[in-house]
Amino acid sequence: MSRITLSHGAGGSIMQKLIKDQIIRYLGGSSAEVPLEALDDSAIINDIVLKSDSHTVKPLFFPGGDIGRLAVSGTVNDIAVMGAEPIALTSAFVLEEGFLVSDFERILKSMSETCKQAGVHVITGDTKVVEKGALDKFIVNTSGIGKRTNALEHNISVVKKHRSFNARWLLDSNLKPGDKIIASGTMGDHGIAVLSFRDGYDFGVKILSDVKPLNYMIADLLKIGGIVKIKDPTRGGLSNVLNEWSEKSRVGIIIAEEKVPVKEGVIAACEMLGIDYMEIGNEGKIIVAVVKELAEDILSEIRQHPEGKDAEIIGEVTDQFTGVVLETIIGGRRLLTPPLGDPVPRIC
Numbered sequence: 001m002s003r004i005t006l007s008h009g010a011g012g013s014i015m016q017k018l019i020k021d022q023i024i025r026y027l028g029g030s031s032a033e034v035p036l037e038a039l040d041d042s043a044i045i046n047d048i049v050l051k052s053d054s055h056t057v058k059p060l061f062f063p064g065g066d067i068g069r070l071a072v073s074g075t076v077n078d079i080a081v082m083g084a085e086p087i088a089l090t091s092a093f094v095l096e097e098g099f100l101v102s103d104f105e106r107i108l109k110s111m112s113e114t115c116k117q118a119g120v121h122v123i124t125g126d127t128k129v130v131e132k133g134a135l136d137k138f139i140v141n142t143s144g145i146g147k148r149t150n151a152l153e154h155n156i157s158v159v160k161k162h163r164s165f166n167a168r169w170l171l172d173s174n175l176k177p178g179d180k181i182i183a184s185g186t187m188g189d190h191g192i193a194v195l196s197f198r199d200g201y202d203f204g205v206k207i208l209s210d211v212k213p214l215n216y217m218i219a220d221l222l223k224i225g226g227i228v229k230i231k232d233p234t235r236g237g238l239s240n241v242l243n244e245w246s247e248k249s250r251v252g253i254i255i256a257e258e259k260v261p262v263k264e265g266v267i268a269a270c271e272m273l274g275i276d277y278m279e280i281g282n283e284g285k286i287i288v289a290v291v292k293e294l295a296e297d298i299l300s301e302i303r304q305h306p307e308g309k310d311a312e313i314i315g316e317v318t319d320q321f322t323g324v325v326l327e328t329i330i331g332g333r334r335l336l337t338p339p340l341g342d343p344v345p346r347i348c
């Protein structure tokens with residue numbers, strides 16, 4: 001009898017297999033423009049972008065954020081990276097009997113503040129309580145819808161000036177050789193912030209989670225144009241994003257390790273724990289694939305935003321091979337294989 005393990009929820013290839021073998025097998029088969037089986041950041045039907053996200057982070061409050069901020073940001077960002085404008089959220093709570101009302105209030109306040117930052121409201125929801133011991137304190141599901149905008153139309157028209165492009169949205173399958181890859185900031189901050197706080201590690205410097213809604217920054221980028229896909233490197237980190245793009249677009253991606261922004265404290269933590277920062281989740285960063293002619297313009301626009309000040313062009317798409325290759329700092333090349341799961345469980 002096989003049983004569910006934490007790896008089945010960790011965002012890597014073990015989770016992908018469960019989704020394909022079980023969830024899509026029974027729930028796939030819609031005629032949505034971007035259906036369940038596309039496994040993109042959101043689905044799209046009748047030009048409505050739809051996303052659902054459950055959050056089980058442990059602990060509920062961590063340096064730089066909390067589960068409420070995470071829930072709103074995660075859903076908003078998954079809608080925005082499709083090129084859509086988030087317009088409304090739902091919020092469903094499952095509470096464990098005995099949970100402090102003051103903690104619930106703290107989470108709700110944080111959700112409210114994050115909604116204001118993102119310019120969205122929660123417009124419907126649900127609340128359930130289970131017996132003590134039936135779950136670990138608190139789970140929240142946020143779903144959201146988004147709509148098509150003039151900024152997306154403009155963005156696509158700019159892409160078409162430079163290369164062939166027949167998608168109507170920003171999809172994982174849109175990359176072509178020559179496109180450039182940009183990281184909006186330092187990798188691994190969220191996962192290391194939660195892990196070090198939860199397990200009481202002292203890595204010398206305090207790392208804060210980057211959790212943040214990024215829809216306004218993304219809207220500004222679309223106004224410039226030339227973007228073929230954006231993705232938020234959450235569970236499985238940068239490595240997961242690049243491997244999904246490589247597989248779905250059937251292209252190779254080459255990344256210069258020295259260009260990937262990462263904090264010293266995150267590198268130190270990863271070395272101590274024997275994990276790879278490229279596989280660690282972020283909640284306030286985007287990876288952008290853009291036609292090469294607009295890469296510098298998009299990079300400077302990202303850097304105008306405080307959350308994008310460390311942005312770098314980290315690599316490009318190639319037809320020389322398939323998969324993801326890392327040019328290492330010491331001058332070698334290695335294959336960046338898809339992570340089995342996020343090395344840090346329960347961070348979102």
Ligand code: MG
Pocket residue numbers: 041077078231232234
């Ligand atoms: Mg995503």
